[in-house]
Amino acid sequence: MKKLFTVFQFEVMSYIKNKSFMITTILLAVLLGAATFLPRVFDMSELLGIDNVSEEKPEDGSGEPGESLDEKEKTKLGIVDASGYFQEEMLKEAFWDAEFQFMDSVDALEKAIEGEEVEAGFHVIDDLHYEYYVLNKSIMDENQYVFNSLMSLVHKQVYCAENGLDFATFMEEYEADVNCEEKILGKDGEQNYWYCYALVMVVFIMIVMYGVMIATSVTTEKSNRAIEVLVTSIDSAYLLFGKVFAGAVAAVVQVGLILGAVLIGYSVNHVYWGDKLDMVLNIPSSVLIGFAVFGIGGFLFYAFLYGAMGALASKTEDVNKTSGAVQMVIMIVYFVVMFQLQNPDGIIMKVCSFLPFSSYTAMFVRIGMGSVAFWELAVSAVLLYISIFFSGWLAAKIYRMGTLRYGNPISITKALKDMKNAE
Amino acid sequence: MKLEIKDIKKSFGDKEILKGISFSVESGKALGLLGRNGAGKTTTIRVLMDVFHANSGEILLDGKKFQPRKVQIGYLPEERGLYPKRTVMEQMVYLARLRGVAKQQAVGNAKKWLDRMGMSEYQTVLLEKLSKGNQQKVQLASTLVCDPEIVILDEPFSGLDPVNSQILQEVVRELIADGKIVIFSSHQMSYVEEFCEEVVIINHGEVVLSGNLDEIKREFGKDQLVLSGVELTAQETETFVKEELGSMVEVTGTTKDDVIVRLNERTGRKELLKKIVEAAQFDVEHFETYKPSLNDIFVAKVGEEA
Incomplete structure (x- = not known):
C-alpha cells in the first residue's frame, strides 16, 4: 500500500x-x-427576462423605447383598413419599432411594397380576415404574429359592441388570473x-x-x-x-x-x-x-x-x-x-x-x-x-x-x- | 550471496527463445552475458527480472526462490527512459521509493550518486533540459539509487560516449569491490574482459560456453601456439606451416602478422621448435603460447555462422 x-x-x-x-x-x-457576479455589475434584466431592472423609456417622454429610433431605422409598413378598426396609436403599441402608412386600396399597397416604400402591409377585410402583403418573406418575419393578436383584440371589441357587452369588463373576465399552487408529492x-x-x-x-x-x-x-x-x-x-x-x-x-x-x-x-x-x-x-x-x-x-x-x-x-x-x-x-x-x-x-x-x-x-x-x-x-x-x-x-x-x-x-x- | 539460474526455458508462441539457460554468479564478482543480436541475452535478463515468466526452470538466490522485488536490484534495461517532464531529483527519489527505500534515504542516495556522476548541480533541472550524455548519467544514477545488492546492466555501454563509458567502468569496478553481484550483457568484449571473472556466451537461446574467464582462456589456448617469422606475412608463415609442419600441427587461425596453430597429440613444443629451426629459411620472430582474447573465443564459438 x-x-x-x-x-x-x-x-x-x-x-x-x-x-x-x-x-x-x-x-x-x-x-x-x-x-x-455579472448581474450585480451590469443590467442583465432583459437578457435574463427578470424585473429587477426595468426597461428604461426614452427621456423625451414619447412613451415607448422604439420612439427614440431614428425615423430611417423604423420599419415602414402599410395598411388598408376600409372598416376603420385600427387607429395609429393602437398599431404603434403593438409595432413599436414600425411606422404605418394608411392607404386607400390594395393596389396602392402593392405598388408601395414593390417600390420599396414600405416593407410589408396588411389588408383588413373584416374583424376575422386580413391579407398580408410582403415582397420577399424573411424567415425572421414576425409581423403576422403581432397582427394576429391585434386582429383578435379587434374581433373582441366588435363582438362586445354587437352584443352590448362592456369591453373592459369582458377583458377583465377573459384574462382573469388563474392561481395554482403545486403540491408535488413525488x-x-x-x-x-x-x-x-x-x-x-x-x-x-x-x-x-x-x-x-x-x-x-x-x-x-x-x-x-x-x-x-x-x-x-x-x-x-x-x-x-x-x-x-x-x-x-x-x-x-x-x-x-x-x-x-x-x-x-x-x-x-x-x-x-x-x-x-x-x-x-x-x-x-x-x-x-x-x-x-x-x-x-x-x-x-x-x-x-x-x-x-x-x-x-x-x-x-x-x-x-x-x-x-x-x-x-x-x-x-x-x-x-x-x-x-x-x-x-x-x-x-x-x-x-x-x-x-x-x-x-x-x-x-x-x-x-x-x-x-x-x-x-x-x-x-x-x-x-x-x-x-x-x-x-x-x-x-x-x-x-x-x-x-x-x-x-x-x-x-x-x-x-x-x-x-x-x- | 549466490544467484543461480537453472535451466530456464522461454517461448513466445511457437518460437522457443531460451532453450535451457543455466549459470551462476556470486557477490563481489561480475558476470558477462555475451551473445549476438537475438541470441537471448535480453530475454534472459527479463526473465531474471520477472518481466517475463519462464516456461520452466528456476532462479535461486542463496538456494531460495529469487523474487526480484524483494531484493534491492539496480536494473538498467536495454530500452531506457525516464520522465522528461520531471526533475532529476524527483524521478530518482520516486524510483528509489518504488524499491522500498525511505524518502530521506532516497534523497541521500540520489545526492550521493549525482555527486559521483558529477551531476549535483542538475538536481532540480527537468530531465528534458539535459544533454543526452547527462541524461545517460541520470539513468545510471537512477539504477543505483536504491543502493542495490545486485546490479543488472543490459548493454550498459551502448550509446555511451567515451567519457561516460569511463565513468561507468569506474562505477562497475567500485560495485564489484563493494561485494555486489554485477551482471551485464554487452557486445563490447573489451569491457567484459576487463571486469568479468565469469562469462556466459549464449547462442540461439543456448549457453555455448560458460565459466571462469581465465580458465576458459587457458583451456581455449591449450596446445596452441603463435608463430611468425621476421619480415614474413601471415600468409607466408601459414604456407610454411602447412608445407613443413603439416604432420605436427594444424592451423587454427591467423592474425595480421601471426599464425595460430594447434599441436597434435604426438607432438611436443620442443620437437616443433627443433623442426622449425631446421626447416625455416627465415628468422623466427614469435614462438609462444597462444593467449586468446575474449573476442577470439566469442568469434570461435558463435562467429562461424555470421
Missing part, C-alpha cells in the same frame, strides 16, 4: 506540475465564479430535468476527458521507455491503480473547484439572477450524493478501462485508436440516457440504472426525476463497485501484458486472447 501511495503521490504531482492543467483549472474557476420532473441534464453532461465530459488523460499517461511511460524499470520495481497493479486514483482525484478537484466557484458565486448572487439558474444550480443533496456515489463509481470503472487501453498503445497518438471501443460504449450510454431523460421510470432507464457501464449516469437521473427504491440503489451501487474491482483487475492484467509490447497498437481482442494463452 505504501508503494501504491508513492505512485499516487507522484502522479498527482504530475497533474499539479502540469501548467496547462493548473492554468485551465484556476482560469475557469475564476472566470465562471466571476461570471456569477419529484418535479420539469425543474429537475435541467440539473439532471447538466450532471449527465458533466459526468460524460469528466469520463472522456480524464479517461484519455489517464490512458495517455500510461502510454507515455511506454513511449518514454520508463515502463520496464517501473514494472521491475513494483507490482504493475499498483502502478495502474496509483495512476487511476490520481486521475480521479485530479478530475474531482478540477471539476469540484470549477463547479464550487460557480455554486458559491451563484448562492451569493442568486437574487440578482432572479433565481433563474435554480433549475441548474440548485441541486438537491440527494441527487448530489447519488451523483457522487454513481458518478465517481462510473468514472473509476471507465478510468481503469482507459488505463488498460493506454497500455495497448506505444505512442500517445495511438491512444484514441486503442480506446475507441470504450469511447463508443460511453457515447451510446450518453445518448440512450439523454433520449430517455423524460422517461426516467421507463424500462430502458431501469435496465440502464443496473448495468455497471451505464448506472453511473442512469441511476442519478432516476434519483433526480424518477422513483427509486432503496434496494434498487443498494443493488446498483454494489454491482457498480464490484465491476470497478473487476475492471481494475482486468486493466492491471492488460497493462502488465502490454508492458513491453512496442510497435503497432494491440487490439483489445488480441490482448484478451494473449492473456488467456498466458494463463
